[in-house]
Amino acid sequence: MEIQKPPHPPNHLAMAIITTIMCCQITGIVSIVYASQVNSKYAVGDYDGAIRASENAKTWWIIGLVLGVLVYVGVFLIYGLALFGIASDTF
Numbered sequence: 001m002e003i004q005k006p007p008h009p010p011n012h013l014a015m016a017i018i019t020t021i022m023c024c025q026i027t028g029i030v031s032i033v034y035a036s037q038v039n040s041k042y043a044v045g046d047y048d049g050a051i052r053a054s055e056n057a058k059t060w061w062i063i064g065l066v067l068g069v070l071v072y073v074g075v076f077l078i079y080g081l082a083l084f085g086i087a088s089d090t091f
Contacts, residue, residue, distance in 0.1 A: 009054035011038035019061040023068025031060035
């Protein structure tokens with residue numbers, strides 16, 4: 001009787017790499033580390049470890065994406081308000 005494997009959890013490697021390049025390098029690197037553990041843990045039979053690594057990878061790329069968006073919005077607001085202030089002083 002063969003033991004049936006649970007479905008392979010997603011490794012979220014693509015989003016981890018995109019987050020690292022576009023948004024936040026620190027959280028993206030942490031996400032890449034967890035994403036790289038998913039396949040190896042699943043291959044050796046550590047299914048619970050693979051699921052935890054997948055969830056951690058997803059959590060970290062989402063945190064990086066949110067932080068990156070907040071930083072970009074903050075920078076645009078600061079520069080936009082500065083340019084608006086300069087433009088309104090000249091007229």
